[in-house]
Amino acid sequence: MKGLLQGLRITARNLVGSFRDPERLTTVAYPEQKLALPPQFRSFPFLVAGSAEDPIGSLRCVACLICQKECPPACIHIERSTDKKPDAAGKPQFYPAQFDIDFSVCMNCGICAEVCPFDAIRMGQDYEIATEERALALTWNRAQLTRAVP
């Protein structure tokens, strides 16, 4: 009998406490309130561009294809260009003519960002990317993936 009554006391304590103690009402009312994300949080990758005026032209990616090779679910598809362009240091480099990531397959593991020797792809924090179509709406192309980083 004692155990049963003690249980009732704990639930009563939680009931009363939920009105006074924020520890006892931990719900965050999404989407009106959103949790603050830690800086380490990784959602989907994005391509780093040097300048905001010409994002595609200032992409750091040199199409070395390492991220495509290392991606575990193989959701990255890169087409290397046939010509070379000078990069930020002036050296001629290949660039990705096409860079597609299928976000419906991507599992946010971050290995692409980890293995990139040029810090050209990083993990972003944007998680609200849901769409209403199924077919290819979640495959993002080079333009959608590029983000200028100051």
Place this chain on the structure above:
Amino acid sequence: MSFGDLLEVSVGPHHPSTHGVFRMRVTLDGETVVRLKPVFGYLHRNHEKIAESISYLGSMPFTDRLDYMNAMSNNWAYALAVEKLTGQSVPERAEYVRIILAELTRLLNHVCLAGFLLQDMGASGTPLMYAFREREKILDLFESLSGSRMMCNFQRFGGCRQDLSADWLREAGRLIDRFGPFLDEFELLLAGNEIVLARTQGVGVLPRALAISAGATGPVLRASGVAYDLRQADGYGLYPRFPFRVPYGTHGDTYDRYRVRVLEMRESLGILRQALATLPEGPVLDPKARLRGLRPKAGEAYGRIEGPKGEIGFYLVSDGGPNPYRYRVRPPSLINLTALEDMCLGHTLADAVVILGSIDIVLGEVDR
């Protein structure tokens, strides 16, 4: 044995209480279970075959998804296997970090099990919500460290991916201090509860000999009277530096399995306090560690740890190439599950659900 007037019920795979897509074909004589055949494979994702076609590093995020609640432990077991295969050494701080994360994982797994077991018994979600409230704090710690709450992808061959910051350590210390009182409140809610006692004592007895011969490990084995814990028996990592006690039961019923896990949580808190207090400085990744393009010499290795559900091990065979030749997971949930029928015979269907809950399975690990 003729099953003419017996009732065959299929519990699952769509069922609120089977902890995943799991099916039990139960044959009932009135209310009593006379036969129980588990059917699984609904979550099979070809993990072991995929591992043969991607690199060693690429398999690491897939190990998160095996026992998807204990990603940090799975990562460690796999990293251990690869380190044995390549002869890679691990710096001291990284070993401490691995122990801290593994014990935090043990806390969140056991607290999750306690909540779900009571939910299966019909406590309408209250203990589950309390357990998840605390689990969220640990998951927040994992998120601020590795970037993801559950799919951590954190351990690497030769250490960890990232170092623990002073803020993180402070937050972890606060969490551990608050976890003890939470456990006290949780126990007060349920440990002496007469209904829980009536539902779990004497239900689903796993005899000691059967537990050993079935290959059960983890709390299931310890509740049946075998005080075998890999952290003490194998002494992997730097566990010998943190003396702790291993609780074990004598009856082998659901109550023992539940209580052994709660007592293990308290022991984990002790290990965590010691580890946080004596954490040494240093790198968390061996400078000579190779992550990408790892080509171990031909050979085989078996790396195992005492995961929260039991002994999780990875058996790797290398032929010198960049991908493993054979990659095999020892799934503790599946091996513990093989004794399910013996535990359930003679009980009712309601008990079968509770017994299944007390074994603590995760279908990601059972099916891989």
Place this chain on the structure above:
Amino acid sequence: MRDLLIIAALIGFFAGLFAVLTWAERKLLGRVQNRPGPNRTGPFGVLQPVADGIKMLTKEDIVPAHCDRTLHLLAPVVVVALSILTFAVIPFGRHWLPADLDCGILFFFAAGSGTELAVFMAGWASRNKYSLLAAMRALAQLISYELPLLLSWVPVVIVSGSLSTQGVVLAQSGWAFGFLPRWNVFTPWGAAGLVLFLIAAVAECNRSPFDLPEAESELIAGHLTEYSGFKYALFFMAEYFGMSALSAMAVTLFLGGWGPPLPGLGFVPTPLWFLAKLLALLFGFIWLRATWPRLRLDQLTRLGWLGLLPLCLVNLAAAGIWRSGRDWPGAGQIGRWLGAAACIGLPAAVLLLRAAVRRAPRTYAYRSA
């Protein structure tokens, strides 16, 4: 004409109470579980019952192909009709008794027991072996707890001398020692009787911790598997009506009905006292659901037959001592109290101790490194 208005008011009030109860249950359960409960449909989620009602009414009514259509339709109707019937004999206030029957209490429980037949009708008509099994189990539970439910109020009738509900309430009027109301719960047999009545009431309503028939982790949805839409809503409503009715009867029998708790508070209209006590008991139902897991069916029936039934019989003896000691002089009153308390207290203590010894928390051994 006046009777029709009373009936309409009764049905309207309890339907409204049902809506409020579903909302309150979800909010309270949420708060106990550290979450807010419904808060999107209207401020604080008060329109949630409206949303649920719309959902239930607009769902497709699926009837199994080979079922017994008459019984399938009749079961929810019967259960709701009988539940509403039971409200007729409850005194909500001093002059607020819809039907003043001489044997009001008997009528109440007779109508209430009829709902058990509807449960079996539901299981039988569904032509589904799982539903039938579950219906039989539900029926076993309901029948096991009928006896304790009925026996727990027989002491009330013995002491009050009347089977009519208004008579029972009037017999609890007056003040002992000038301030303590003479409610039945303040006597040894009354306190025990209230506890036994409430345990049996929780079992009769299929509420946690006795809600095995509707448990989700059991044979699908129990005897209500084949019901959808409005018929399911009717069963749901009948469960809450049953809860309200049994709580109202507990208030009438043991908690002094519409009587105020302290002298001098007689200016407050009596229906408000009744409502306050009713809501307190309903809160107790919700509190129990939030806290305790459910019992297995055989444990449940064992509790009913071997635990509650003997205690109810012993309670009759305690009430007998109480009643015969009404006129004992002076110190005899202390004897009356002690006698009645011992008569019911000692067997209860024995049973609880035996249960505690049979199942106790265990201690565990450790192995050090």
